[in-house]
Amino acid sequence: MMETKKKGLLLTITGPTASGKTALAVEIAKELQTAIISCDSRQVYREMCIGTAVPEAEFLDAVKHHFIQTTSIQEPINANDFGLSVRDKLDELFQEHNTVVMVGGSGLYIDSVLKGIDDIPSPDPNVRCEIQRKIDEGRIDELRAELFRVDPIYYNSIDIQNPRRVLRGLEVYETTGVPLSSYLGNKQNRDFASAMIVLELDRGKLYSKINQRVDHMMEQGLIKEAESVYEHRNLTSLQTVGYQELFEYFDGTINLNEAIEKIKNNTRQYARKQETWFRRYDEAFRISALEKSRIMKLIKEICWK
RNA sequence: GGUGCCAUAGCUCAGUAGGUAGAGCACAGGACUGAAAAUCCUGGUGUCCUUGGUUCGAUCCCGAGUGGCACCA
Numbered sequence: 040m041m042e043t044k045k046k047g048l049l050l051t052i053t054g055p056t057a058s059g060k061t062a063l064a065v066e067i068a069k070e071l072q073t074a075i076i077s078c079d080s081r082q083v084y085r086e087m088c089i090g091t092a093v094p095e096a097e098f099l100d101a102v103k104h105h106f107i108q109t110t111s112i113q114e115p116i117n118a119n120d121f122g123l124s125v126r127d128k129l130d131e132l133f134q135e136h137n138t139v140v141m142v143g144g145s146g147l148y149i150d151s152v153l154k155g156i157d158d159i160p161s162p163d164p165n166v167r168c169e170i171q172r173k174i175d176e177g178r179i180d181e182l183r184a185e186l187f188r189v190d191p192i193y194y195n196s197i198d199i200q201n202p203r204r205v206l207r208g209l210e211v212y213e214t215t216g217v218p219l220s221s222y223l224g225n226k227q228n229r230d231f232a233s234a235m236i237v238l239e240l241d242r243g244k245l246y247s248k249i250n251q252r253v254d255h256m257m258e259q260g261l262i263k264e265a266e267s268v269y270e271h272r273n274l275t276s277l278q279t280v281g282y283q284e285l286f287e288y289f290d291g292t293i294n295l296n297e298a299i300e301k302i303k304n305n306t307r308q309y310a311r312k313q314e315t316w317f318r319r320y321d322e323a324f325r326i327s328a329l330e331k332s333r334i335m336k337l338i339k340e341i342c343w344k
Numbered sequence: 345g346g347u348g349c350c351a352u353a354g355c356u357c358a359g360u361a362g363g364u365a366g367a368g369c370a371c372a373g374g375a376c377u378g379a380a381a382a383u384c385c386u387g388g389u390g391u392c393c394u395u396g397g398u399u400c401g402a403u404c405c406c407g408a409g410u411g412g413c414a415c416c417a
Contacts, residue, residue, distance in 0.1 A: 056381080081381060091381080117378040147380050156377050167379090198375060201384040207377090223377075275379045282381095304370075309381050315374065 045232040047133035050341065051078070052142040053149060053317060054238030055310035056092075057248045059328045063238070064142035065098045066331075067338055073136040074103040076125055078143025078152065081279055083121070084112045086268050089259045090281035092252065105132075112268065112276040119159075122151030129231060138342055146316035153233050155226035159219065162210040170209050174202045182209060190218035234341045237317045238328040249306045256281065257299060265289075280305045 050071075052064045068075050077083070081091040085108045093107060105128055110116055116124075125141075132139045141152065150156070173182055182205050187194045189212045197204040211219040240248070265285040271277055272286050281302050288298040317323070324341075326334055 079381090080379095115379080118380070119378040121378090145380065147377075147382095150377075154377085159378070161378075198384060201376080203379075203383045204376080207379095211378095219377095226377080275382080278379070278382055280381050305381080307371095311372080312381090316376085316380095318374095 046130070046230055047136065048138045048232045048234060048342065049076075049129065049153075049229075050138055050140050050338070051149060051153070051233065051235040052140060052238070053078075053144055053146075053235065053323075054328060055240070055245060055313045055317075056144055056306060057245060057252050057310065058238045058240050060142050060144065060238060061092070061094045061098060063328070063331070063334065064140050065094070065102050067335070068102040068140045070335065070338070071136075071138050071140065071342065073139055074105060074132055076128065076132075076139060076141040076143075076152075077104055077106045078121075078125075078141050078145055078148050079106075080118075080121070080145040080148055081276065082107050082143075083110050083116060084108065084276050085110065086112045086271075087264070087276070087279065087282070089256050089261045089264045090279065092256070112271055112274050115274065115276050118147045118151040119156050121148050122156050125152045126229070133231065144313050146313065153229060153235075155228060157223050157226045159211060159222045160215050162214040166213045167206065167210050170206045170213075174206065179205065182206070185209060186212075190220050192220035193218060196220070235320055235323040236334065236337070237320060237323045237325045239325055240328045245310060246307055249310060250303050253281075253299065253303050253306060261285065280309055 050067070052060050052067065054060050064075055079091065081087055082093050083106055084091070087093075088108070094104065098104075099107070106121070106125065129139060141149075143149070170182065173179075179202055182202075183194075183199060186205055186208045190208050193208045197208065199205065208219050211217075211222070261281060262285060265282050266289070268277060268282065269286060269289055272282075277283070284293075284298045284301040284305065287293050287301075288295055293301070324337060326337060
């Protein structure tokens, strides 16, 4: 069989939040003299910096980073937009580099870049609002029945308990007149090679790093940052750990200590969900986040291939 | 010192007309192709404070002890 010519290698570094991805990626990118693509659904927003743990200035200065603070919370992006933009950017970067480093913990965004995503027309936002209204009114059964009628294939493929999935199927059908399932299976495979490293850290260590990091964010002025975006609290991009809890504090429903504890709890849960997601990447190299020299050795082996 | 109330899951608490227990949170596992730091599903946590008594049987009733809280001195 003829192997299609690959443009270059995308080396993805992932792992749960606070596992040390950022610093490691910078070190690797320096070693390989290449650029970094951030794969983080929240660091793309300019208005959120402290709470999303955007890399420190010294890191950003040392290596060219892409997709960090490039858009506004008022112009939200989604997994599809992200995947397409990254692929465009990679075309450009592979002209100059054999290897590019991608680092981040947003699983769906990683998939969008590596596996691609089917081309589905963007639904009408008003349609979404209308369907959401019905969900809020408790009419989910009605919506499920409707979805079953218009798109039984999709209906049978999703978690029908999850209103988001039901909504998704209906919003596509209602705006395009065509079932969502008919758009599936035509995605564009990537034209570059891929290798992935998943950083691992035992729960105890991970949780204490998370706690420390939250305390550090508070010292850096997370409250002030949250205040500055409070008026936009309903935007999708602000459905984010570290902000929603402080908004509750601003509202007076909880006190500051409770808010901080909640941020820590929710960050822990986020880390756990990330780990669940990463277990699906069975082609990935899994390695302890603490063994830096082993990681660097592994990188060299991967890149020599 | 006296009186009253309380003691049940890691935490906050519910409960059993006496048949060894349950919610929320925490914790753990899972799903996930355009909101993904989102959304959804699943799971169990236990000397029911100690000790004597009543009873076929006590976490529950009675006595004593210990600890906590409140009030009175």
